Amino acid sequence: MKKVYSIVLIILIGGFVLFYNSCSSGKERDDAFDILEDTAISEEMEFEDEEIVGMISSVPNPVEMSVLLQRSDVVFSQELMNPVNNIDNYNSGFKKALNLGVYGTNLVHMNIYDRSVATVRYLQNVRNLAEDLRIGHFFDYETLNRLSEQSRNVDSVLYITNRSFDEMTRYLIEENRSSLAVLIASGTWIESIYIATNVETFPENKEIIYERIGEQKVVLDNLMLLISNFRDDQQFDELFLDLMKLKKEFDKVNIEYIHKDPIMKEVDGRIVVVDKSTSKVNIDDEIVRGISDKVNYIRNKIIQ
């Protein structure tokens, strides 16, 4: 009897040991710690942090473009939006960051056009990408919900997005992850231009839209400047080269500055200098078409 018990016991224990050894994977975790180093890695950037913030901030908020299109009675086209399921294709951080910008722009655009049902899944995508990029804490549900609730109040949306975006940018730069900020900004910008240049039928007042597109010449310069910092990376280099082609189209745009003396003005008891200079953007259908072709090429590469 006792013998039987002890045999059973031995078999049980033996079984456990075998099973344990075959399934256990305890040590790898410790090895992972070996990656850690006590030395800082810093991105080598030619610019001061504040300069980068400034340059990234020059990328216009996509809300502006969407509002302009909506007010100009441009019809909303779902086909222009990056399909939600494409998110499955984005695996690398590079792709994820660019498309975070793309989906963000889509989200804003659809919001302005009150496409709230479809928005939900774009919201999810933005959040998932942000989560993957480990910047999820800037995209908490609270902020995103406020965004969708206040879609009618454009100023408020502008304020929230601008602020969150700036905050994020600053954080990323501070954390030595400015490449990420640059990519998100690039994604946003490219998608914005893509939407604006692919309007099916331009309305009567297409000049305003054209003008806005033409103004982006300056922004592109800034972006390329930023991206050029990371050209060691083959992906960045590719993007840079693509943008070069776009730049060639933008170079056809001529911006004339009409200088006027600044005037001083008292606002709320303080003296403020007001720049009275204006600029005139010379752009025509052909140039827009050219830009459109290049942007479409770059954008479709990004969202693949």
Place this chain on the structure above:
Amino acid sequence: MSEEILKALMQLFAIIAKQDVGLSTNERGYVKSFLRQQLDEASVKEYLALFDSYIGDEKKQDEKKDKPKLTSVKDSVKTLGISKKINKTLEQKQKIVVIARLFELINSDKQFSPQRMAIIDTVSEVFNISKEEYENIKSFVCEDDFEKIDIPDILFVRGEEFENENAKNIVMPEFKGVIAVLRVQSVNLFFVRYSSEKELLLNGLPINEKNIYIFARGSVIRQAKGKPLFYSDVVSKFLSDDKFINIHFKVEDVDFTFPNGHVGLRNINIEESSGKMLAVMGASGSGKTTLLNVMSGVINPKSGNVYVNGMNLHENSEFVKGIIGYIPQDDLLIEELTVFENLFFSTKLVYRDLSDKEITEKVNKVLHNLGLFHRKNLKVGNPLNKEISGGQRKRLNIGLELIREPAILFVDEPTSGLSSSDSENVMELLRELTARGKLVFVVIHQPSSEIFKMFDNVIILDDGGYQIYEGNPVEAVTYFKEMDNQINSHVGECPSCGNVTPETIFKIIESKIVDEYGQPTDSRKVSPCEWSDLFNKKEKSEKSEIEYDKLPEPSKKPNWLNQLKIFFKRDLLSKVSNKQYMLLNLLEAPLLGFLLAFIIKYIEDPTSDTYIFRNNDNIMPYVFMCTIVALFLGLIVSAEEIFKDRKILKKESFLNLSRSSYLFSKIGILFILSAIQATLFIFIGNYILGVKGMYFEYWLVFFSLMAFANVLGLNISSAFNSAITIYIIIPFLIIPQMVLTGAMFSFDKINRGVGGGGEKVPVIAEFMPSRWAFESLVVNQYKNNKYYKDFYNKRALESALYYKNVYYLPELKSYVENSIQHINNDADNSSFKENLKLIKNEVKKENNSEFSRAHSYKFDYLEKLTIENYDREVANELLSYLDGIHKFYSDNFNRVYDIIDNKIRERTRTPEKQSEYQKLKNDYHNRYLASFVKNEMNPLPLVRIDNNLVQKSDPIYRNSKPSGYLNFRSHFLTPEKHFMGSFHNTFVFNVIVLWVFTIIFYVFLYYNLFSKAVIFIENATPIISKRAINFKNYIRSIFVKK
């Protein structure tokens, strides 16, 4: 005797009678008287005419041939023909009778001519009767001086002592003459003849000195005066060759009180010895069955003792139980097995040394005895779905005990529900046991006269457990008549028919006082107590001191492993032969698996028909359902197992079998069934849902949980006494497990009173096997799938760094900054004090964290983090320390992030690689499950609990800090568990925990702790039970009034 035999006999008689000298008047007289014994007057004439006609035929033929002196060839041939014809229709017993009758015929005229003998020889040869028995019968029938025959198969009954060399003797005082009984051993048949001046009655009929009679089972020979000779007396004498152990059974002053306070038995005294059959009688509720239970050692008396050969039954139950048999009123049969199998397995459990062949022989013998041999391959079935009759069931029940040959047998109401012939049959079977030296106690209700007289003694109980009589059954009638002052009280049985009416006894005992209108009232003439006093005053014969035989050693039962094998085989056979059971159990799991998986196979994209595992939101719920299904299946399949067997267990408790081997056999079968069910369920479920590469892990957990549920189910099935209670209990066992799995309700969001929102899994959830199973599966699914396992470790590191960087350090910093405002200002501020404690706790942790060995920052002023020593300088030092490590975390986060990103890029470099990677991800990684294990639903990544900051985000990526060598408690969904100084894979650890649970519940089961607890609770609530009884009476009174 059938017509056929009679005709054959007439023919044979005729052939013999006309040999040599021819028919004599004596012979014809014999035939006539023989026929008279068998038939009524009209038929006698008919058969006699037949006999005469046969004789006539023979004569004519013989005259023609004129060769009367020799047995003609024709006669021989004829004899042969007739014999062969009868051979086919008669049982061996009847053939013996035929031979005896033939001898008797010859003997009637003493014409032992060779021709006649030759004919009988032929017949006996055809009948296959052994030479020895043939000679015995011949001498027994034909010898005039039969008293001188001295062979072992003969028995003499005389008035005084007599010595024989071989023959057996019984002394029957006051008997003048000799009775001889011949045993024909091969068929267990007895013939009787006698010589005496006085007339004797065999079963009430006078017997002739010249004739021989069959002494059938239950027969009795009476003389005018003195003790009768019972069949059992004769049989026991013949059987006394075998050594019997003399059993002396004594019940001494036994009292018994039920747990609810009712008195069951009062001062019972019984003293009996082996070879007797006793009836325990009484009105219903008078404590008959209780007495039987006390006497058999099933329950312990409140006071008093039961001795078997001087050994206290209740104190030495292990030893004494082996010689006690108990046949309860209910069936003890395993319904799914055949008659033979039922007997076979119980025999195997009793005899260790017998081979299967020997056991089969033994069983067949018993089946013959029980008259069940021709039914041996019928399934027993249940009383509603009958395959064998009620009487056969009862006989089989008795057979189960007979095979063990216990020295003392207790039988509870063996005749209830049986026809009178079945009843007599059963009682005769029991009566025969006394012949083999057994002591048989039978609780019996309203026995017929025949049955009543079979008993040697009766014990009569009255309401309230009073013993009011013990003694001879016929005398009982006279005793109570006497006490009732009835006329002819000395007559016990009907003088003309010999019937005894036990009902009279009870009529007298319970007779009511009649009021002035002649209506019987409620009160009895003589109360039970008074009857008891009367009985106690009755003179009792002094019992002399007896020297006890030593009790036999309990028979050698099979060893543990063999018992296990027998139990296992028996259970398996009974399960396999139940087709419904097998079919349901084997189909249930795959059907459930199919149903579940098919329903929740969700395709996210409404425009697509391609199922993508990654996008199915239902994988986590599927895992959860797996645990619930496992619990349900496991519980249901086992919940009735022991309950179903409890009657059989009660019987087998007398065999002193190993409980663990019984339980192991149960568990073994259940585990096999569970393993099959688990395989079917998981295979189908996982296949449909596309859970790839995890079959074994799912199966193991599913099976482990089922195994636990099996053992749990066995526990409840042994603890509760009705099937309904068991099924009421099941939700109580399942629902808490569902709630506390951690899947339906987050542990962060349940009542804080049960440990919700704490740092670790609530204590109550640690006792939920479902939780362990669920956790192990989910953790394993997330971190060990083919897609993710390469990334997991780095992701874990990334997660830890991210948390420190983004949530933890900023939060800690804000506490420090906040504390600076309070320096020197309000030292009494309790929140400041507490915050400082928190800061100290956290900095201490940070100093010792696993990251601290990778960097050189250290905060050296821990002891200054008290309200007295804290100043701006310390605060600044602290802030710079925090900045330092923040930098470290931040840098390393980027480093790890880049490593991971590069790895992904490496694996998605080309479009082919990209799609391969994508496929892997789609097939193995589940988005919703990932979000669940990262606790993304919880908006707070960290919370303050007491004076600690506790991380809530990413539980899957971090281990809990060990808090003791043996303390394995941790947060939910931890990847590894700390135990005995090191971390163990959660999957393995949890599975082991499930088995520990199973083993613990096995121990509960072994010691029957559940059922003890249930009994304890029942007893501990007398007030409630009293209320319940009052309530019950109240309800009853309402209905009775209406």
